[in-house]
Amino acid sequence: MQTMNGAQLIIKLLERQSIDKIAGIPGGANLPLYDALCESQTIRHILCRHEQGAGFLAQGIARATGGAGVCFATSGPGATNILTAIADAYLDSIPVVCITGQVPASLIGTDAFQEVDTYGMTIPITKHNYLVRKAEDLLHIIPRAFELALSGRPGPVLIDVPKDVQVAEVSFEKWPTPGSRQEQPPADMERLRAAADMINRAKRPVLCLGGGIIHAGASEEAKGLIERGSIPATMTLMGLGSLPADHYLSMGMLGMHAARSTNIALQDCDLFIAAGARFDDRATGKIVEFCPEANVIHMDIDPAEVSKLKAAHIGLVGDVKQTLGKLIPLITPNEREIWRNQIEVLQETYPMTSPEATVPDKPYGLILKVAELLDEDGFVATDVGKHQMWTAQVFPFNRPRQLLTSGGLGTMGFGLPAAIGASLAYPDKTVVLFTGDGSLQMNIQELATAVEQDLNVKIIVMNNNSLGLVRQQQNLFYQKQIFASDFQIDIDFAAIAKGFGMKAYNAEPGCDLDQLFEKVLGQPGPCLINIPIAKEEEVYPMVPPGASNSEMLGGCNAEQCK
Amino acid sequence: MRNSANNTIKAQGKDMTVLELTVNNHPGVMSHICNLFSRRAYNVEGIVCIPIGKGETSRMWLQVNEEVKLEQIIKQVKKQEDVLEVERHDSGHEVFLRLASVV
Ligand SMILES: Cc1ncc(C[n+]2csc(CCOP(=O)(O)OP(=O)(O)O)c2C)c(N)n1
Numbered sequence: 001m002q003t004m005n006g007a008q009l010i011i012k013l014l015e016r017q018s019i020d021k022i023a024g025i026p027g028g029a030n031l032p033l034y035d036a037l038c039e040s041q042t043i044r045h046i047l048c049r050h051e052q053g054a055g056f057l058a059q060g061i062a063r064a065t066g067g068a069g070v071c072f073a074t075s076g077p078g079a080t081n082i083l084t085a086i087a088d089a090y091l092d093s094i095p096v097v098c099i100t101g102q103v104p105a106s107l108i109g110t111d112a113f114q115e116v117d118t119y120g121m122t123i124p125i126t127k128h129n130y131l132v133r134k135a136e137d138l139l140h141i142i143p144r145a146f147e148l149a150l151s152g153r154p155g156p157v158l159i160d161v162p163k164d165v166q167v168a169e170v171s172f173e174k175w176p177t178p179g180s181r182q183e184q185p186p187a188d189m190e191r192l193r194a195a196a197d198m199i200n201r202a203k204r205p206v207l208c209l210g211g212g213i214i215h216a217g218a219s220e221e222a223k224g225l226i227e228r229g230s231i232p233a234t235m236t237l238m239g240l241g242s243l244p245a246d247h248y249l250s251m252g253m254l255g256m257h258a259a260r261s262t263n264i265a266l267q268d269c270d271l272f273i274a275a276g277a278r279f280d281d282r283a284t285g286k287i288v289e290f291c292p293e294a295n296v297i298h299m300d301i302d303p304a305e306v307s308k309l310k311a312a313h314i315g316l317v318g319d320v321k322q323t324l325g326k327l328i329p330l331i332t333p334n335e336r337e338i339w340r341n342q343i344e345v346l347q348e349t350y351p352m353t354s355p356e357a358t359v360p361d362k363p364y365g366l367i368l369k370v371a372e373l374l375d376e377d378g379f380v381a382t383d384v385g386k387h388q389m390w391t392a393q394v395f396p397f398n399r400p401r402q403l404l405t406s407g408g409l410g411t412m413g414f415g416l417p418a419a420i421g422a423s424l425a426y427p428d429k430t431v432v433l434f435t436g437d438g439s440l441q442m443n444i445q446e447l448a449t450a451v452e453q454d455l456n457v458k459i460i461v462m463n464n465n466s467l468g469l470v471r472q473q474q475n476l477f478y479q480k481q482i483f484a485s486d487f488q489i490d491i492d493f494a495a496i497a498k499g500f501g502m503k504a505y506n507a508e509p510g511c512d513l514d515q516l517f518e519k520v521l522g523q524p525g526p527c528l529i530n531i532p533i534a535k536e537e538e539v540y541p542m543v544p545p546g547a548s549n550s551e552m553l554g555g556c557n558a559e560q561c562k
Numbered sequence: 563m564r565n566s567a568n569n570t571i572k573a574q575g576k577d578m579t580v581l582e583l584t585v586n587n588h589p590g591v592m593s594h595i596c597n598l599f600s601r602r603a604y605n606v607e608g609i610v611c612i613p614i615g616k617g618e619t620s621r622m623w624l625q626v627n628e629e630v631k632l633e634q635i636i637k638q639v640k641k642q643e644d645v646l647e648v649e650r651h652d653s654g655h656e657v658f659l660r661l662a663s664v665v
Contacts, residue, residue, distance in 0.1 A: 119590060123597045128643040131590060148643065304637035 006135035007032035007166040013142040023057035027074025030101030032166035049445035053417040055085020060421020076114030087125040089156040091408025095149035096156040104164040127155030135168040147179030153302040186322035196330030202271035211238030212276015221324035241397035255283035261346035279309040285549035378430040383415035383439030386468040413442030423455035447500040450526040459528040497528040504528040580655035584647040587620040
């Protein structure tokens with residue numbers, strides 16, 4: 001017979017889940033939990049400086065490893081602060097288990113100090129959530145929360161625990177089995193045959209790899225299908241890394257900031273195969289005009305995604321790794337020379353970059369330089385804005401989970417804490433963060449966490465002293481009326497980083513950036529480099545929001561496109 | 563407000579699809595279902611919910627005024643952790659007809 005209080009039970013159950021890191025901030029309503037955590041021999045607590053940072057740090061761990069990330073927050077403001085990170089995890093299907101403190105059950109509903117309806121507020125942004133009513137319920141809730149977060153389409157689960165439940169005594173006979181990812185079967189054979197038949201008959205197929213490929217660990221199978229059928233492949237932002245960028249059949253990212261050649265090819269394909277991708281509007285543009293000629297095969301583990309936005313001719317519901325594995329032998333090898341040639345010509349006509357754009361102090365140039373210097377097994381995190389899209393466009397991602405970026409929610413402030421999380425998960429690897437001066441300011445307090453934990457996080461601030469991507473939209477779509485997107489003061493980010501105790505450099509215009517990158521990437525520990533970028537540098541091509549992907553603006557040789 | 567006679571009949575449930583759910587009975591389950599419908603902009607015209615058996619589960623009837631989105635709605639409802647079963651009644655359900663006689 002085991003006897004302990006609810007808080008101790010939670011910590012023990014987390015240990016049994018093999019959780020070894022928890023990010024969070026304590027407060028009145030979760031102090032019993034912290035008191036119990038203090039006793040743990042195996043769990044290390046990462047004290048963040050804002051609960052949103054803790055949520056993103058847990059996400060960083062989850063995104064880099066594929067396992068569940070865990071974060072703690074207190075009731076009221078702690079809970080509301082962490083919501084953005086939870087919503088972000090929901091939209092990108094990231095397994096996070098968030099445990100919040102709540103006022104004692106007897107005070108719920110009385111507008112008690114630091115009481116908010118965390119349960120009610122998190123219904124629409126979690127895969128599932130719990131308000132724990134009895135301490136013994138934790139025995140099934142905690143393992144089930146992990147099982148839910150990790151199984152099927154992953155996602156965040158929130159557990160709200162009133163303070164009296166944390167201190168209540170529980171006695172029980174037997175420990176529950178830890179919750180784990182439940183395997184799902186592949187799509188059924190009859191549909192697989194139909195899909196193979198459709199692929200074999202297609203003259204101009206394209207395979208689109210989404211984040212689901214990465215969640216399912218299906219990149220080898222995806223490559224198998226691509227190579228066997230010579231099927232050109234594109235990736236969503238969340239799918240980047242699932243096929244190496246330099247693969248001969250890779251067309252890079254699709255959508256709003258895709259290479260012109262990729263979007264043009266998609267408009268012309270006769271079969272669009274989505275694998276673990278959900279037809280997000282940033283990827284498809286105006287959906288009714290997306291791949292207008294094409295049949296659609298949609299593979300997804302979540303049945304609700306199939307035909308949600310675009311009717312699928314064949315839906316393959318099931319584990320995408322197994323589905324692809326079963327599909328490959330049914331595919332007739334086919335060189336598809338005409339189609340591949342057509343795409344190659346497009347790629348030559350509309351390259352993503354130009355020699356002028358890849359000099360080291362231009363956005364593409366500096367990203368490519370960092371890529372050259374970063375170890376094969378390093379990670380890249382981004383924030384949200386132009387710097388994110390430039391990175392997605394040209395960084396040669398070559399393995400799943402290498403990129404950590406906020407796709408669905410597009411949350412500025414994601415980058416720094418997520419990079420810290422990845423670095424905690426892999427302390428021997430280097431994590432580079434490409435951020436903007438706007439985004440960095442949204443969770444800049446986490447510089448303290450990076451220093452305190454002494455991690456190999458290299459922060460590259462692409463500083464255009466503006467909310468660049470917003471400014472670009474005003475420039476293009478609001479008659480150049482630039483309003484509220486230019487900052488009026490110059491911030492010395494290097495001085496700020498130094499104030500937190502971090503090594504930092506200001507790259508003066510004309511300085512030797514290559515040398516600076518080499519130095520920074522060669523030394524251990526956290527570091528920040530501030531690099532001025534001209535405000536006028538825009539991300540192209542760009543599909544105007546709401547327009548068809550065929551209506552791209554700008555980019556190399558845009559004038560040749562009629 | 564419904565004015566036309568046709569709509570009044572519809573509201574009484576004669577030919578509006580009714581989804582009959584068996585759900586875990588706990589205080590949050592109604593919020594989960596109602597939130598799903600409002601968040602995804604699905605029209606629900608009527609809801610009835612009562613505990614069944616020993617009170618561990620509840621039965622819920624949702625009168626759904628959606629044709630195009632119906633398949634999508636059912637998939638989303640089935641995904642809910644607390645939903646144990648979903649049954650679809652395309653020609654309505656007598657629960658609503660009987661209720662209509664008392665309101
Ligand atoms: C939390 C949040 N608020 C607002 C936005 C809208 N937004 C998108 S990009 C952007 C500007 C980003 O600026 P910065 O981080 O400096 O990157 P840049 O575009 O200049 O590279 C803004 C305000 C957002 N994505 N997230």
